[in-house]
Amino acid sequence: MNLKSINSVQKLIGVAGLVGFAAALLSLVPACERTPTSSPLASSLRSVRKIEGAPAQVLDVQFAPDGASVLILERRRKGDDGAPGTATFAVSRRPIAGGAARDLIASSDPVLKLAPLGDGIVMIRQPAVPPESVALAAEEVREDRTETRRLALENKHLETWIAANEKAALYRVDDGGAPVRISPEGRRCVNVVGTAGGQRVAFSVAPQGGSSDVHDTGAAEIHVLHHDSGEVVTLEAKGVVRGISADGARLLVQNRITDRYTSEKAKDLVMVTVKGEAVAELPAVLEVDGVTVSTAELSVGFLGDGLVFRSAEGDHYRAALDGSKATRLAAALAGAGSLDAGAPPADSSAAAATSAAMASAATAGSAEAPPPSARSRRLLGSTGAVFELREAGNHVSVSLIGPSGGRPIAQLEGPLAGIGPVALDAAEARVALAVFSDTSRDGDIDATYDDAEIFVSDAGEGSLSFGRAPVTTLADELRPAIAAAAGVPAEGVHVAYARGSLDVTAELPWIERQKAKALVERSFAAARAITGALAQRRAAVHLRVGPLALDLEKHRDEGGRLQLALWSPGLVLLDPQASPLVLRNPVHVRTLMSNTETVSGILENTGKEPTPPIEVVAVMTNDLGSFSTRDEVKKPIGVIAPGRRVPYHVILKKQWFDTRVTTSFRAAGKVVAVFNEYGHAHHLDALDTALDAWAAHGVWADHGRTTRDRSSTLVRLTAGQAALPDGARSELFQKIEKALRRHHDRFHKGLFHVTFEAPDGTQWGLVDGRSASPYEARLVLGDPLVSSGSVSNAGAVVAGMDAPFRRCARRGFTASLSLQGSVTMIADLDQDGEVASVRPYEQLPLSSGLPEPFVTCLAAYIQRARFAPPSDGSATIRIPVTVWAP
Numbered sequence: 001m002n003l004k005s006i007n008s009v010q011k012l013i014g015v016a017g018l019v020g021f022a023a024a025l026l027s028l029v030p031a032c033e034r035t036p037t038s039s040p041l042a043s044s045l046r047s048v049r050k051i052e053g054a055p056a057q058v059l060d061v062q063f064a065p066d067g068a069s070v071l072i073l074e075r076r077r078k079g080d081d082g083a084p085g086t087a088t089f090a091v092s093r094r095p096i097a098g099g100a101a102r103d104l105i106a107s108s109d110p111v112l113k114l115a116p117l118g119d120g121i122v123m124i125r126q127p128a129v130p131p132e133s134v135a136l137a138a139e140e141v142r143e144d145r146t147e148t149r150r151l152a153l154e155n156k157h158l159e160t161w162i163a164a165n166e167k168a169a170l171y172r173v174d175d176g177g178a179p180v181r182i183s184p185e186g187r188r189c190v191n192v193v194g195t196a197g198g199q200r201v202a203f204s205v206a207p208q209g210g211s212s213d214v215h216d217t218g219a220a221e222i223h224v225l226h227h228d229s230g231e232v233v234t235l236e237a238k239g240v241v242r243g244i245s246a247d248g249a250r251l252l253v254q255n256r257i258t259d260r261y262t263s264e265k266a267k268d269l270v271m272v273t274v275k276g277e278a279v280a281e282l283p284a285v286l287e288v289d290g291v292t293v294s295t296a297e298l299s300v301g302f303l304g305d306g307l308v309f310r311s312a313e314g315d316h317y318r319a320a321l322d323g324s325k326a327t328r329l330a331a332a333l334a335g336a337g338s339l340d341a342g343a344p345p346a347d348s349s350a351a352a353a354t355s356a357a358m359a360s361a362a363t364a365g366s367a368e369a370p371p372p373s374a375r376s377r378r379l380l381g382s383t384g385a386v387f388e389l390r391e392a393g394n395h396v397s398v399s400l401i402g403p404s405g406g407r408p409i410a411q412l413e414g415p416l417a418g419i420g421p422v423a424l425d426a427a428e429a430r431v432a433l434a435v436f437s438d439t440s441r442d443g444d445i446d447a448t449y450d451d452a453e454i455f456v457s458d459a460g461e462g463s464l465s466f467g468r469a470p471v472t473t474l475a476d477e478l479r480p481a482i483a484a485a486a487g488v489p490a491e492g493v494h495v496a497y498a499r500g501s502l503d504v505t506a507e508l509p510w511i512e513r514q515k516a517k518a519l520v521e522r523s524f525a526a527a528r529a530i531t532g533a534l535a536q537r538r539a540a541v542h543l544r545v546g547p548l549a550l551d552l553e554k555h556r557d558e559g560g561r562l563q564l565a566l567w568s569p570g571l572v573l574l575d576p577q578a579s580p581l582v583l584r585n586p587v588h589v590r591t592l593m594s595n596t597e598t599v600s601g602i603l604e605n606t607g608k609e610p611t612p613p614i615e616v617v618a619v620m621t622n623d624l625g626s627f628s629t630r631d632e633v634k635k636p637i638g639v640i641a642p643g644r645r646v647p648y649h650v651i652l653k654k655q656w657f658d659t660r661v662t663t664s665f666r667a668a669g670k671v672v673a674v675f676n677e678y679g680h681a682h683h684l685d686a687l688d689t690a691l692d693a694w695a696a697h698g699v700w701a702d703h704g705r706t707t708r709d710r711s712s713t714l715v716r717l718t719a720g721q722a723a724l725p726d727g728a729r730s731e732l733f734q735k736i737e738k739a740l741r742r743h744h745d746r747f748h749k750g751l752f753h754v755t756f757e758a759p760d761g762t763q764w765g766l767v768d769g770r771s772a773s774p775y776e777a778r779l780v781l782g783d784p785l786v787s788s789g790s791v792s793n794a795g796a797v798v799a800g801m802d803a804p805f806r807r808c809a810r811r812g813f814t815a816s817l818s819l820q821g822s823v824t825m826i827a828d829l830d831q832d833g834e835v836a837s838v839r840p841y842e843q844l845p846l847s848s849g850l851p852e853p854f855v856t857c858l859a860a861y862i863q864r865a866r867f868a869p870p871s872d873g874s875a876t877i878r879i880p881v882t883v884w885a886p
Helices: 003-013 021-025 145-165 211-217 350-360 474-486 516-534 677-697 726-747 794-799 802-816 845-849 852-864
Strands: 047-050 057-063 069-076 088-095 102-107 111-117 120-125 169-173 187-194 200-207 221-226 232-238 240-244 250-254 269-273 279-281 285-288 291-294 299-303 306-310 316-319 327-330 376-380 386-392 395-401 406-413 419-424 431-436 452-458 493-498 501-508 539-545 548-556 562-568 571-574 581-590 596-605 614-621 630-638 645-653 660-667 670-672 700-706 710-716 751-757 763-767 770-775 778-781 785-787 820-829 835-840 875-884
Touching: 057 111, 057 431, 057 452, 069 111, 069 452, 088 111, 088 120, 102 120, 102 169, 111 187, 120 187, 120 200, 169 187, 187 240, 200 240, 221 250, 240 299, 250 299, 285 316, 386 406, 474 493, 474 501, 474 516, 501 516, 516 539, 516 548, 516 562, 516 677, 571 677, 581 660, 581 677, 596 614, 596 660, 614 645, 630 645, 677 700, 677 726, 700 726, 710 726, 726 751, 726 763, 778 802, 794 875, 802 852, 802 875, 820 852, 835 852, 852 875
Parallel strands: 057 419, 501 539, 710 751
Antiparallel strands: 047 452, 057 069, 069 088, 088 102, 111 120, 120 169, 187 200, 200 221, 221 232, 240 250, 250 269, 269 279, 285 291, 299 306, 306 316, 316 327, 376 386, 386 395, 395 406, 419 431, 431 452, 493 501, 539 548, 548 562, 562 571, 581 596, 596 645, 614 630, 614 660, 660 670, 700 710, 751 763, 763 770, 778 875, 785 875, 820 835, 820 875
16 A cells, blocks of 8 residues: 555545535636636735745645634654654644744644634644554565565554544644643544634534444534533534534534545535524525526535535536525636546655645635646635636736636746645635745655745735745755765666655676676675665665666664665575574475474574574464464574574474464564575575576576475566577577576475566466466456446446456466466545555455465556546445466
8 A cells, every 4th residue: 555545545434524615616627717706815916925934744724713823734744854753743823924933732643624713723633653663574574575564564554543543533722722622532523614703613523433333324423612602512413514604503514424435515415503403405406597507416515604516517606595596606617527626645654644635625715735737726715706726837827717707816936736725814815825845855846745834915016936946856966975885877876756755776787697696795785885875764776787676675673673685576685794693404394194394493693792582483374264373382592692503493283284384583572683594595596597597598587486396487588589480489498497497406396387478478388398388367357346436437447457467467377376266356546536545355255365466466557547536536446356377
């Protein structure tokens, strides 16, 4: 699950419930010509000036009720090194006339939403989620460890975030006071809305851990808090508040909560009076200029003493509470259907994703930051004036628009992506803007990874520039240092920096006929140097040595020791210098007819200091669904003096035939890394074999996965080799297979399977030198099932996955030599049609027959897909896949 997956899941489980009607009104839309209306801002936007306050990731901007200051919801990053960690979430008050900014609240607990109340605020806050941590024993590293661990971490992190979100609560913070909880204990605060004058707020709370009950019954309670009395009134009506009228007398309520989407559509809302609790359906139709307009699919909110509606095509209508006196504020937009309804993707940490998701939860009079592709966005004022910010070259034109035309009123410094949340004051005479600069130094201005400063407009003549300074990108700064550390020319280092993470590729010199041991030592020397040059920065590091591509994996064991590994398909090479503990002669004995398995080996301390007391831990597991078992056997080894070797021998009793045994070593209850000498020698031999095949035949061979009775290798052919006549090609296959068999005979047992793959994906299989026939996966892709709304192009997009899925099947067959089963993949779509998360349906009986790398490969292709925006704001698609080997 990548950093976007977590942002969208928040929408699915309740944080999306915080996204009010105003966010829908203020979506980014294409520009079109309109007739201007009047507004004080048209004559008062003459210049902009920065107000005091440190740069931060600004998530929301609102004017305080008295108009003298601006309230900023911000996330202050841990540091500038890109390392993961706990950020600080704050709500600051920044005086417009000048003076230092002052924090109303600052802590590591994410603030999801705020609303002004009197001289203070109310806010929804949840407990902080700790940053991701990694603890992986070196002896447990497998070929697919990186993807497997990433998915496991994402799932664990998501579970932690969900548990924290269940504890989201509403707090009141008076100016200078400590937070005081308002929402009831044992309830999760789902949403809060407030009046522009800061006199009343309404909020909804749902049972903790009761999402299914909430989904079925709409069990959320509605509460109203008045500033003057401080009294909290609980309404009999149930549902989630989506809007509150200017006088606080009426609420818009979604009386059916769903875990899959948040709706501000008229068909899903009712209007409830706070006094008397009269419930009224919203107008079903509007009569506008002799045309009847259905409101069912229109977003709706309060505006003045009436309502305002907006269509997906960009029409804006204003009407009385009963739907009478309807007028058009803005006409349909050019390019309808390309609306964007959210902020840019959130930071990879779950806590930051939580707050960044709230950047789109704007209140009336503010607009959310656009994604980089947007060229226009809208802002609705409290009087019904519609403003458009449109990117034009290097500038952003601000126009006052109407039903059929527009009038430019100012031209700001661009780009539009650099303008984040925007707010209008109650008099519609001043605007406040969060203005982002390239503080991440990745070459782009991005509302998620860059920090912003706050500017306000003035009526006096002056500059409309934000005064951004030129920036030297981090990639340009680091490239010479990385090249020097790796000992290669600067042109041999490629550095990309985007979305908060570095991607570094260093090309090491290719030395003809160099053996694997020397090549690996040279690669680790470069990897250690690059790691040191990058310090604590988050980075993906890749090394290229001729045909060999190596990826660097970094983690710390539970004792805090940094571990480095270089991996390529089928190869995992551990840094011999990373640990003084060396595992020699590991043996795992399994007998078919016996009910025991044994693991043994020798552990040597090659360091200069004695070890703490060490124990060996052998774990036996099986994967039998509800009958799964896990047995753990511990055996003390004791303190190992420098230079000493200590043997170990563990016997495990198995209850099932198909079991898996893993062995680790612990000190003081923590897993310690060891260097597996046998595993390292095994993979060095496989690499030597691949290098020999490259030198003799010009092909590269990926060491494949092994089973109890066979091993596999994938050989990548050139186009010329694949195009040889059948006889010549078969002869070449036999020569290559003979060259590769040497490694199989030394380290593996049973059948030896070689798969030859052409650049176009065509494959031939050779088992023990026989049957060189083309291989094609047998795969059936079922029709997608869409729930929680409709997706217009779901069938076409899923049908296009057939070829990529077959590539997964080819690789899966090569890796496991056994590929048969069915799995249904679940894809959750966000409001833009992008895939927020992917997972297999765990309850499908046959899914256990498919290897994890195959399912992960399917998920990777699904994650890249782009669907049409779901009709209900989000959707879930089930994609059934059945595959078998010929």
